[in-house]
Amino acid sequence: MSAPEGPLVIGVDSSTQSTKALVVDASTGEVVASGQAPHTVTTGTGRESDPEEWWRALQEAVARCGRAAGEAAAVSVAGQQHGLVTLDGDGRPVRPALLWNDVRSAPQRDRLVAALGGPGRWAERVGSVPAPAFTVTKWAWLCENEPDAAKSTAAVRLPHDYLTERLTGRATTDRGDASGTGWWASSTQTYDEEILGLAGLRSETLPHVLEPGEAAGTVRGTSDGFLTPGTLVATGTGDNMAAALGLGLRPGQPVLSLGTSGTVYTVSTRRPQDPTGTVSGFADARTDWLPLACTLNCTLAVDRMAALLSRDREDVELDGGVTALPFLDGERTPNLPYARGLLTGLQHSTTGGQVLQASYDGAVFALLRALDRVLGEEPQGAEAGGTQTGGAQAGGGTEAPLTLIGGGAKGTAWRETVRRLSGRAVHVPRAEELVALGAAAQAAGLLLGEDPAAVARRWNTAAGDSYAPVERDDAALTRLSEVLGDADTLLNRSPERL
Ligand SMILES: Nc1ncnc2c1ncn2[C@@H]1O[C@H](COP(=O)(O)OP(=O)(O)O)[C@@H](O)[C@H]1O
Ligand SMILES: O=C(CO)[C@@H](O)[C@H](O)COP(=O)(O)O
16 A cells, blocks of 8 residues: 555544444545444344443544554544433433434324424424434433433433544534434524423533534543544534535435435435425535435345345345335334334245345335435436336436445345336445545545545545446336335334234
8 A cells, every 4th residue: 555645534434333434545535544343232122322332432443543543634423313312411421322223202203293383394494304213302202211311411412423522522513413303403504492492401401513614623632542632623424414425425416325224315405394204304514405314124124134034145036026124123214113024925936035135125115215205305406207116217317326335335135126126327336434434524624624525526435336227127116115005004003012
């Protein structure tokens, strides 16, 4: 590896399953070192992680980058969105963080939506109709179910806020991640006092929202020595906002992220306001917007099905006539918090490979159903000929290709399922860890005084392999739509009847 041409920066992705750190040459975008450390996520009725473990994992992942990490001039931390981190007066976690994929706050979500005046009011004011994934519903759940923990809470942070504050000692966040809380209003770009009142949260417990391009601070001497004191710290942001930076995404370009969560999103110049709640109207990490739909059941659900079938994740078979809706954790898109996995169409002739392929189909179908609505949020991004179940007409035509990122993008079965069910061209960047790369671009932008998306484009991070459109499998899409409709009662069964 050649000697770095420019200053080094560090990008961190503290996501659901692990922390990934990249040391990047700010001039060329070359990844000169990388490190990863796992997280523990509870698997009971809730989904929780210990913020202190995230901090240890960050230190471990950066330490695994070796000496180059100590030479970095700037760092940025991107994190899984929405997580509720509650800190006591000494900055210590009051309890484990409630994660984005914990759906226990579904009842509180329903009550909060009604209390403000219904989905339309939320969409217009906040940009999103909150899902149980949102921080505001989790806080309401905590107040009702663990009042002592709520009373002990002196500060509320998102995952990336918590880690950035451990570095700098300052309580800050950014508009991108703030837009996933449910109490930051995209209409005013401020915390919404009425919503905070409905949730019973004091605004003084929240961090300051930095402007895009501002510094969160510098690494303080007491940051356990794994980074050089005085290193610049950028705002950080949510993981999907960081990935958009990492791709240097332009308005209207659709992205499908296949990670622990599945997400479909684009950058939009128009503030999203979807009253159906399918599209969350997030802010991006710059000055635009990030209309996004998210599924709870993506790579982990399909991996679980592969394990149940004792099959390798690539060992699939097509055309089995089997239909699976792998909603093992409940589902967010569509909004089915109490759903469980559903399999139908099984016959004596059905094979394990067909069941596994059906699981991929169900997971990708749930994402593609939202694609048109996501793209419809961008004036010039609205694409001709889109349909509810997959976007473009067969053959792709003039539509922008679907950019595929996340761990699942490395898989052939995932990629081919997206091609077959979308009928669109698919582009897979060679760069991995786009979230961490986006955080690195943000750090480089702060250091060099550049737009981070322009930095990513200068680094040519989106370079990769393109796959031509194939005939869209309309029969599979129709079958999936019909099963989803016919199973509505089953998928909405209340928790006590599960
Ligand atoms: N080669 C691969 N083929 C298919 N899937 C993969 C491959 N490598 C990793 N994955 C999937 O990627 C997932 C992790 O994706 P990632 O984006 O890193 O997660 P996170 O959302 O936590 O950041 C794993 O759950 C795994 O199922
Ligand atoms: O909830 C969302 C987006 O609204 C998720 O995308 C989380 O941000 C988790 O991200 P990953 O850990 O799957 O990357």
